[in-house]
Every structure is written in C-alpha cells, then in structure tokens.
Amino acid sequence: MSSNIVVAIDGYSSCGKSTLAKALAKKLHFIYVDSGAMYRAVALYFLRNNIDMSDHVQIAEALKNIHLNFHSRDYQTHITLNDEEVSEEIRQMPVSDKVSAVAAIHEVRAEMVCQQQRMGKSKNIVMDGRDIGTVVFPHAQIKLFMTADPKIRAERRYKELLPTNPTITLEEVFENLAHRDYADTTRKESPLTRADDAIILDNTDLTPVEQLQFALDRVEPLLV
Secondary structure (H helix, E strand, O other): OOOOOEEEEEEOOOOOHHHHHHHHHHHHOOEEEEHHHHHHHHHHHHHHOOOOOOOHHHHHHHHHOOOEEEEEEOOEEEEEEOOEEOOOHHHOHHHHHHHHHHHOOHHHHHHHHHHHHHHHOOOOEEEEEOOHHHHHOOOOOEEEEEEOOHHHHHHHHHHHHOOOOOOOOHHHHHHHHHHHHHHHHHOOOOOOOOOOOOEEEEOOOOOHHHHHHHHHHHHHHHHO
8 A cells, every 4th residue: 555645525515525535534444534523623612712703813822722633433533622522513503604714714724734734644544625635735646526416415414404403494504505605615715626636526416335436446546
C-alpha cells in the first residue's frame, strides 16, 4: 500500500458525504475525519458561550479553549468537545442554522485546517467537507465532489432529523439547505467549489452501496 493516502470528499449539504466517507474508511481501514463535525462543534461552543461572531478578539480567545477529538465506538466515529460527547447535539437545527456562518470566519477555518492537516500527515485518512480537496489537501490522491437533486437532499435530511425533531417541517429543512448552499458557495473564506481534478459523484439515484462501490473503484487501484 502507498503510504499516507488521503481521500478528499467535498460537496453540498445532505449529499451523504459523511455516509460515504465513514463506509469508505471502514472498508479500507482508514481513519475517518469528519471536518463538518469539527465546524459544528465550534458552532455549538459559540452558541453555548454567546460568542460575538463579529468580535475577532473574542473568537481568537474562544478558539484557544476548543479542543476537539475523534474516537470510535460501536464502529461509529464520535466527536468530543473539550472531552464532552457532542455527536448528537451538533446535528440539531440551532447548530445547523449557525454552522455556515461560523465556518466562514477566517480564524475558525485557519485553526480547523491546521488540525485537519496534522491528522493527515501520518495516517491514511478519508475526510469530507467543503474545501478538503481545494484547501486542506489540494494534493490528495483521490478527490470526489458529491452532489444530488436539492429536493432529494431535503427529503433525506428531513427523515434524518424527524426522530429527534418531531415538529420540524420539510419546508424548513429545504429552506435551511438552500440558505447553506448559498452561504457555502459565496463565502469569502474557502467557498465550496469543485477542484479541477475532482471526480463528480451525483448520488440522486444511487443507493449507499452503489456510491460506496463508485468510490472503491477509484481508490482501490492506489492500494496495489
């Protein structure tokens, strides 16, 4: 196996990036790094501590007190914020509404990119996010860019949220995704764009098994 292989997966919200990245990492015995969860954890910290997102001094001080880590349990990757398990809380709507704005802050991105690059220096990893193939790992051996029909994405996200958010509506989810798409693609700091050498994976009509095979067909030749 080639040493230090990085698989970068970028794309729009609720395209199944995390589902694919987790499955791929498990199949290949790579480490899965959920960059989106990192930004969500920062957003959660900012919400809990009433951080003024226009106050760069306050943001810089807050980032000094944010310690993130990943661990595996029951074949799932979990994230801790200052040693507190927050994997479920960061998926709630208050965090979803804030995460794009938090991820657009220069100081936040710089700190998260440093942490992500450290993770990729000595291990084979699969990482998903918005700027993995363009900013974090521009020289990744494999880059995938995921997309899907917006209505399909909203329906998937709605079904995911409903068990813990029984009052949420499909319209709310659709509007949230539209807002995040606009914020992600137009922000000044590392906007969501497809790297020139990224392979497009449109999974509108693909099952999780089919999209996993699509990725494996492109990664496995590197492992010989």
